[in-house]
Amino acid sequence: MTSNRGNAMPNAPAVARRSMLGTLALSALAPLVALSPLAVLSPLAVLSPPALAAAATASIDIKSFAFTPKEITVVPGTRVVWTNRDETPHTVTAADKSFTSPGLDTGDTFEHTFTAAGDFTYLCTVHPYMTGIVHVKKP
Numbered sequence: 518m519t520s521n522r523g524n525a526m527p528n529a530p531a532v533a534r535r536s537m538l539g540t541l542a543l544s545a546l547a548p549l550v551a552l553s554p555l556a557v558l559s560p561l562a563v564l565s566p567p568a569l570a571a572a573a574t575a576s577i578d579i580k581s582f583a584f585t586p587k588e589i590t591v592v593p594g595t596r597v598v599w600t601n602r603d604e605t606p607h608t609v610t611a612a613d614k615s616f617t618s619p620g621l622d623t624g625d626t627f628e629h630t631f632t633a634a635g636d637f638t639y640l641c642t643v644h645p646y647m648t649g650i651v652h653v654k655k656p
């Protein structure tokens with residue numbers, strides 16, 4: 518008989534604990550919502566940065582009718598920024614047309630974020646002999 522009582526006992530407190538936690542969670546959140554919407558939003562801000570922190574930026578100059586460096590290797594998620602340093606308009610256009618810039622004047626920039634691994638050849642459509650390649654490799 519003692520074993521029956523022993524089995525029955527743990528169930529009751531467990532249910533009580535569960536509903537008490539639910540009540541505690543609600544009462545704990547209520548003041549935050551009421552007093553400070555920022556306190557509720559901040560956990561989201563804490564969750565987002567790791568993805569952004571992993572993102573890197575690489576720069577490529579367009580000068581003297583060439584992409585410099587002509588060849589770079591980056592990790593997925595890297596934002597590549599091209600800057601036209603020439604007096605002549607150039608474009609940055611993927612060989613597979615997956616991205617393309619408008620005509621870039623002196624000082625103009627174009628950026629593309631490479632998310633997938635692979636080798637991406639690009640060129641200037643005005644001067645197709647101007648080519649470059651971005652290797653995207655997982656670290």
Ligand SMILES: [Cu+2]
Pocket residue numbers: 606607608641642643644647
């Ligand atoms: Cu060009």
